[in-house]
Amino acid sequence: MQPDKKLFTFEETKQKLVNYCVYQDRCHAEVEQKMREFVLIPEAKDEIILYLLKENYLNEERFTRSYIRGKFYIKSWGRTKIKMHLKQKGITEKLISSCFDEIDEDDYLKTINKIYENYESKLKGLKDYQKKGKTIKYLLSRGFEYEFILQVIEN
Incomplete structure (x- = not known):
């Protein structure tokens, strides 16, 4: 048995996982990852997951x-x-x-616009096309779609 695994009763483990889910919304993968910290048989893991789903702690x-x-x-x-x-x-x-x-569509475009203006204003000593290129690249790295970025730039 590994020394880093914690030993708790089934009920204590279940309560710890309930608290984990109550603190912040979690997905199945996060809960399963958390369960690896405890010594549990597969049946107990399944029972806890079912309990969390049934009681709407895990959604x-x-x-x-x-x-x-x-x-x-x-x-x-x-x-x-x-x-x-x-x-x-x-x-x-x-x-x-x-x-x-x-995500509201207007908020999405406003956010792109705000980030665009903020980032572009920080770029000094570059030609306009260089600023535009760097800013587009930055927005793409933030996860915004190219079509929306172009839409904001053209307005």
Whole structure:
């Protein structure tokens, strides 16, 4: 047995995972990762997951929606970057697409515009086309789609 694994009763482990889910919305992958810290037989893991789902502590759609809101409105990430990170967490393409209505289209364009103006104003000593190129590259790295970036630049 590895020394880094914690020994708790089934009920203690279940309560710790409930607290883990209550603190912040989690996806299945995060909960399963957390479970690896505990010594559990597969049946116990399954039972805990079922309990968390049944009691609505673990809800993939709620997690996806709050993740999208947080990453867009707080970190100003674009849809592409958000989608990529959600896929890494094992969220299905269908669920991701259905939850993108959390981002208001006007807010999306305003955010691109704000980041564009902010970043471009920091670039000094470059020709206009160089500024434009660097800014587009930066916005793409933030996860915004090329069509939207062009739409903002042309306005």
